[in-house]
Amino acid sequence: MACEDMDTVSLHCSDCPIRHRAVCARCETDELDRLEEIKYYRSFEAGQTIIWAGDRMDFVASVVTGIATLTQTLEDGRTQMVGLLLPSDFVGRPGRNTAAYNVTATTNVMMCCFRKKPFEEMMERTPHIAQRLLQMTLDELDAAREWMLLLGRKTAREKIASLLSIVARRDASIKMQPAQGSMNFELPLTREAMADYLGLTLETVSRQISALKRDGVIALEGKRHVSVPDMDRLLSEAGDDSDGGFLV
Amino acid sequence: MACEDMDTVSLHCSDCPIRHRAVCARCETDELDRLEEIKYYRSFEAGQTIIWAGDRMDFVASVVTGIATLTQTLEDGRTQMVGLLLPSDFVGRPGRNTAAYNVTATTNVMMCCFRKKPFEEMMERTPHIAQRLLQMTLDELDAAREWMLLLGRKTAREKIASLLSIVARRDASIKMQPAQGSMNFELPLTREAMADYLGLTLETVSRQISALKRDGVIALEGKRHVSVPDMDRLLSEAGDDSDGGFLV
DNA sequence: AACAGAATTTGACCCAAGTCAAGAAAGCTC
């Protein structure tokens, strides 16, 4: 009935370099053409706001390349990141037509957009799409809850170690490698964005990164390239019960 | 195609005093009988753990009466609440068979459970159920993100004011009344549970409640009954941009 | 009504992270 490996087999647009995780292709091959019809591309420069909270949203989209963030803000300007969008991540909410969060490009971003109305109609015709979206949303909810534990109960050092291991894990999964032993990767976020992610100030982020470097947990080449000699050490600094049910 | 007011019309089990928000009844009346077949009730005493993180989960459920919490814990015992389950809230994750969080009854709790396998089969036959669950999960995700803003960026006083206004709003919606003007309600949580919700210690919770009382924002009768002379005042203390897109 | 145990409040003290401020380093453009 359902596709056997829904998690790995996804819709591959003919001209997108990524596989959109939203849709399972094997089960719904006859829907591919329709999806092609309603899609279009938009690109954004680093720093540009893609969507303002409260804006009318007439599309849903997949991130093709680059990194974007979801943020929320209090009147006095305090801001909290509530989502980090990497390539293949899904943006938008079927069944709602105004955006709830600011979406900002932190690097140059290419998005593959689908007009919302036809996408929703397609969801009604092809139940597996709704089921797949439900899976993805549940995964995001788990990620949000892990993030809540981080925000509410972890120390600054643990927060930084957690963020580094999350980025390392995502990076490894893109390269199709296991996240263990020694690793290097690029930090795709400024210190300020990291602070907004972690509920800290950028000064504290900087200090804790320096401390982890001083203690030999990580090494830096330039400001953005991180190498981790021992992932297990980093994970234990993060305070997680190693099993790794973690994400975004 | 879809039911017009999916949010208000929900499945009403013949002998449950609540309407389960998971399923739209108007569209799927012929499925009611099947749902009756696979359901059963379980009750739990205050303080009892309903599900341990990592346990095998062979059911999904609706809370019928009482209050339960989802919590996550670090090895050293620091705990963070990541979900608050009030009557009509849904527990469990179709497509996953181990629990990710501890579920604990904070009051006596009655749950209406559905065996997972048949429930999932029903989801495949009746697409609207998956769509309804998707809506609910997206709502929960929004709530989680609002909660992240609270955990990451609000002061202790703002956190308390936010929690009180959330409880007030939920309480009002149960009583089918608007959440404005002056209100009274019961606090269904201990100071410790509030602390776990807010990422604080119970001492800080107590101090901030005393401060809000001293400043006339709230009044207490006993330890648990709260009256709010002016909801607008409370909301402004909470730091939200009044519009009220808030929840759980 | 008297006791026991839990929940809550309050006080005194401390420290992790915030604030403010000054430099240093890394990217830019011309």
Next chain:
DNA sequence: GAGCTTTCTTGACTTGGGTCAAATTCTGTT
């Protein structure tokens, strides 16, 4: 490569909320 701007680091100081400890109030129970 000189002169920008932006990003990052580091220092000095402050403070909000944590910790530890001791009342106080609430809830039963007998």
